[in-house]
Amino acid sequence: MLRNIAVIGAGVSGLTVGYALKKIGLEVEIFERSQSIEEFGAGITLSKNATLLLQDLELMEVLSSKGYCPMDSFIRDYRKAKVIKSKKLDKNFITLDRRDLVSTLSHRFEELGGSIILDSEIEAVDPISGEISISTHKRKTYDLILICDGIKSSLRELYFDDQKPQFTEYVAWRGMTSLEDLPKFEGNDKVNVYYGPGGHCVHYPTGRGDLVNFIAIEHNVIWSEESWKIKGSKAELLESFKGWNEDLLSMFDSSQEIYKWGIFERPLPDKLYRDKCILLGDAAHPMxxxxxxxxxxxxEDAYCLMSLIKDKQDLNSIVQEYDRLRNSRSRWIQKRSKLQGIFNHVSNPIIAKIRNFVTKIIMNNSVNKLHSYNLIKELSEIKKI
Ligand SMILES: Cc1cc2nc3c(=O)[nH]c(=O)nc-3n(C[C@H](O)[C@H](O)[C@H](O)COP(=O)(O)OP(=O)(O)OC[C@H]3O[C@@H](n4cnc5c(N)ncnc54)[C@H](O)[C@@H]3O)c2cc1C
Structure with a gap:
């Protein structure tokens, strides 16, 4: 019987799983190496496959009130912003400022009596005994250790496999601006995605005041920075997207600060568990x-694990079922995400026309297929067996 659980990392995965497990009555401690759990000010979109679970975890009411419900999305051409295809969204698709997501999760976890131990880097774990070694020189033992330490997971490298994060040759520029600086065309306050040669851009309001998030992705073979997130220069961003829609560029220009991220990925390990340790989130499947x-x-990882723990007594069957459910789905989405980059960034104008035509035909179905995955249903079908 599982009683006390250590969660390593207070990002989206660690906080969600911490809250979900606390909600079913377990003792949970979250260890975070940073001195605070402030997220970087940027947007995040949450689709129905996740919001359905947040609804069941009684988090959606508060998240919807802090976030934004765009109700439509548009794929546009990079130069004239002409709509290639539009798609209706519903209230199950929200956009948020990451700071609101993380602060909601952490407050709700703490309201249930959970503790977040800051400034505590976990340096090592013993997967068999469940002992963790904390940078404060303390050691503690748990029934289960959840490794949620992100894409650069050093614990994964120590205990699972030695694959390192690899630069994907994509660079993301991120910035925040305000509603009044949005490009002035109909649908500007929805989710807008622009396909162009060698890159794509996305913008949407976040629901935090009038803040609008934008991301511009470019294919770039060089990432020589030590850190994977640095302050970027507007001039460099504007130069990289020269020839794109003028309104879009002037929105980039209106942002006070620009950050530049190297996009890394890491193949999934063969198994998402080892003895008493389980991988969740980007530590398991960065994409x-x-x-x-x-x-x-x-x-999804967090909800899945909570549900299996709630219904099963024995650790062996919990970890095996978790691995079976999460490994194949994450592999599939990781692969699809990569293909989407190739699709979005076509440079040849004739192939781009074919791509746009294909987008018109398949977009609704492919987005629906992605967002309509119902983990609650899948878990309830397992229970019947
Ligand atoms: C440009 C961009 C746009 C994105 N947009 C979206 C989107 O719209 N929708 C979406 O669903 N996803 C999006 N993502 C992906 C999403 O941001 C990540 O998948 C998610 O944040 C991963 O959360 P995590 O908790 O697994 O990892 P992280 O957020 O990286 O959290 C890991 C935490 O662990 C801590 N930590 C690390 N090592 C230790 C240690 N040894 N001891 C203690 N603590 C430790 C870190 O300090 C950190 O707080 C986007 C990603 C990028 C780069």
């Missing part, structure tokens, strides 16, 4: 963010 699914999958 290129072109389908907006990394955070959604972290929420």
């Amino acid at each position: 290129v963010p072109f389908l907006g699914q990394g955070g959604c999958l972290a929420i």
Whole structure:
């Protein structure tokens, strides 16, 4: 019987799983190496496959009130912003400022009596005994250790496999601007995605005041920075997207600060568990963010594990079932996200026309297929067996 659980990392995966397990009455401690759990000010989109679970976890009311419900999305051409295809969304698709997501999760976890131990890097774990070694020189033992330490997971490298995060040759520029600086065309306050040669851009309001999030992705073979997130220069961003829609560029120009991220990925390990340790979120399956699914999958991981723990007594069957459910789905989304990059960034104008035509035909179905995955249903079918 599982009683006390250590969660390593207070990002979306660690906080969601911490809250979900606390909600079913377990003792949970979250260890975070940073001195605070402030997220970087940027947007995140959450689709139905995740919001359905957040609804069941009684988090959606508060998240919807803090976030934004765009109700439509548009795929546009990079130069004239002409709509290639539009798609209706519903209230199950929300956009948020990451700071609101993380603060909601952490407050709700703490309201249930959970503790977040800051400034505590976990340096090592013993997967068999469940002992963790904390940077404060303390050691503690748990029935289960959840490794949620993100894409650069050093614990994964120590205990699972030695694959390192690899630069994908994509760079993401991120910035925040305000509603009044949005491009002035109909649908500007929805989710807007622009396909162009060698890159794509996305913008949407976040629901935090009038803040609008934008991301511009470019294919770039060089990432020589030590850190994977640096302050970027507007001039460099504007130069990289020269020839794109003028309104879009002037929106980039209106942002106070621009950050530049190297996009890394890491193949999934063969198994997502080892003895008393389980991988969740980006530590398990980091991916290129072109389908907006990394955070959604972290929420699915958290819900899945909570549900299995709630229904099963024995650790062996919990970890095996978790691995079976999460490994194949995450592999599939990781692969699809990568293909989406190739699709979005076509340079040849004739192939781009074919791509646009294909988008018109398949977009609704392919987005629906992605967002309509119902983990609750899948888990309830397992219970019947
Ligand atoms: C440009 C971009 C746009 C994106 N857009 C979306 C989107 O719209 N929708 C979506 O669903 N996803 C999106 N994603 C993906 C999403 O951001 C990630 O999948 C998600 O944040 C992963 O959360 P995590 O908790 O697994 O990892 P992280 O957020 O990286 O959290 C890991 C935490 O662990 C801590 N930590 C690390 N090592 C230790 C240690 N040894 N001891 C203690 N603490 C430790 C870190 O300090 C950190 O707080 C996007 C990603 C990018 C790059």
